[in-house]
Amino acid sequence: MEAWKDYQEQHKERFLDELLQLLRIPSVSARGEHKQDMIACAEAVKAHLLKAGCAKAELFETPGHPIVYGEIITDPALPTVLVYGHYDVQPPDPLELWHSGPxxxxxxxxxxxxRGACDDKGQFxxxxxxxxxxxxxxxxTTNIKFLIEGEEEVGSPNLADFVKNNKALLKADVILISDTAMISLDAPSMDIGVRGLSYIEVEVTGPNRDLHSGVYGGAVANPITILAKMIASLHDEHNHIVIPGFYDDVVEAxxxxxxxxAEAPYDEHEFKADLGIAEVWGEKGYTTNERTGIRPTLELNGIWGGYTGEGAKTVLPSKAFAKISxxxxxxxxxxxxxxLLINHLKKIAPPYIQLKAELHHGGEPYMTPIDSKGYQAAAKAIETTFGKQPIPVRGGGSIPICALFEQELGIKIVFMGFGLDSDNLHSPNEKFDVANYYKGIETIPYFHQYxxxx
Incomplete structure (x- = not known):
């Protein structure tokens, strides 16, 4: 074990510099103008895998962005660990809120x-x-395979086919994912599950063109107003989602x-201060940690329409749009x-607008049994380097491909994240503590050993 620590200590500055180089590549999968950046990042990941010790690494083309695969098989008799991660990142907007270039x-x-410091370049x-x-x-002590994709942030549209068509290549005994968070270095935790996702876009149309708000205002329904009212009606006064059947299949904790x-450390004053809010908000009858882990949610991710440019334009818009997850x-x-969501929106749409809605992407929730061999190995590894047992918690985010991994490959997933919930994932000024990065490198070898x- 001392050899691990000595080598890491000798090379830690290089380890950090190499991560910074990877972070400089703007691998934004959602935008076509970054196609070449995606290829460059995939090639960089391949090169790093080979440099680190993989016997082979290659790029697999997809209809979208490349998948990077690497492996080192030291002994077929040893157990095999499949490491999953993603090299694509979220768009950095709004740029003006970054303190430095994303x-x-x-x-x-x-x-x-x-951007990508924690989600997920730093972690994979x-x-x-x-x-x-x-x-x-x-x-x-194990065989190791790497599956690093480039489309996680857009719903992994091509990964399912790749997994189904390459079961032999991906055969393993456990899947290890570091795309989640822990409470802190002082209070280590492990996610025992992630939530599923349904993400739709809605388009509401009123008149056949933008109108003069003075000439037509008050006589023609404004699509933005109507859409806002429809969205506001999806929660009741207790912040409970009112769509019929929405909670029917929920497994209550x-x-x-x-x-x-409730044993997980939580300081509500610190929570509110960090976010700059006066009060928390959520479904009545549940704590903040429960609302972000064991309860389903419905959130408006964006709404737009009409004139949003500089100055004034008195317009009654023809259309309004929203993204809902x-x-x-x-x-x-x-x-x-x-x-259920789309049909409910169509049902409550008033006759003076037309509504279209379509799915962007989705995925199923996933739970890891804490008595599994993989979870026990990860918990022991964390206890070894942190000096305390990790607290099992439920993650609020989603990794849509998880359920498919188990379905197609027949193996369990272990979430071993070293980021923090406060790392501004998907937000301006995303960050990753250098100490957490190093702690992850120190801890992961113990997982393979155990x-x-x-």
Missing amino acids: FEPVIKDGKIYA FMHVKALEVMKAAGQL TPEERKLM CRLVPNQDSHKITD FAEG
Whole structure:
């Protein structure tokens, strides 16, 4: 074990510099103008895998962005760990809210500020560097495969086909994912599940063209007003979602699970201060941690229409648009929820507008049993380097491909994230603590050791 630590200590500045180089590539999968950047980033990931010790690494073309695959098979008799991550990142907008360039990484107060620093370049790169550490020390206890995709932030539209068509290539004993968070370095935790997702876009049309708001205002329905009213009606006064059937399949958390969640450190004053809010908001009868873990939600992600440019333009718009997402909990089905949401919007749409709605992407919720071999190995690894057992928690985010991984490959997933909920994922000034990055590299080799021993 000392060989691992010595090698990491000797090369930690290089490990950090190599991550910063990767963060400089603007691999935004949602925008066509970054197609070449996506290819460049995939090639960089491939090169890093080979440099770290993979016996082979290659790019697999898809109708979208490339998938990077790498492997090192030291002994077919050893267990195999499949590491999943993604090299694509969210768009950096709004740019004016960044303190530094989103693709010009800056280290300030021990934190790396850059788009993708935590989600997910910094986190999957921990595994690449952990491989290098183990390989250099001559202490590889498992076979390791890497599946690093470039479309997670747009719903992984091509990964399902790749997994279905490459089951033999991806055959493994466990899937290890670091695309989640922990409470803190002082209070380590492990996600035992992630929520599912249904993401739709809505278009509302009123008159056949933009109108003069003085000539027609008060006589013709304004699509923005109508859409806003429709969206506001989706929650009642207790912030409960009113779509009929929405909660029918929800598996309620047991009192024991809610008691366990309550043991996680939580300071509401600190929570509100960090976000700059006066009060928390959410479904009545549940704590903040429960609302973001064990309960489904419906959120408006964006709404637009009419004139939004500089100055004034007194217009009654022809159209209004919105993006709406639902986070789902165990036993909810994303296809069912999508149908319920769209059909409900059509039902409540008044006759003076026309409504169109379509699915962008979705995915199913996923739970990891805490008595699984993989979870136990990860928990023991964290206890070894942190000096305390991790608290099992439910993650609020979504990794849509998880359910398909288990369905197609027949193996369990372990979430071993080292980011923090406060790392501004999907927001301006995304960050990742350098200490967390190094802690991940230190801890991951122990997972491989304990998983092999198990």
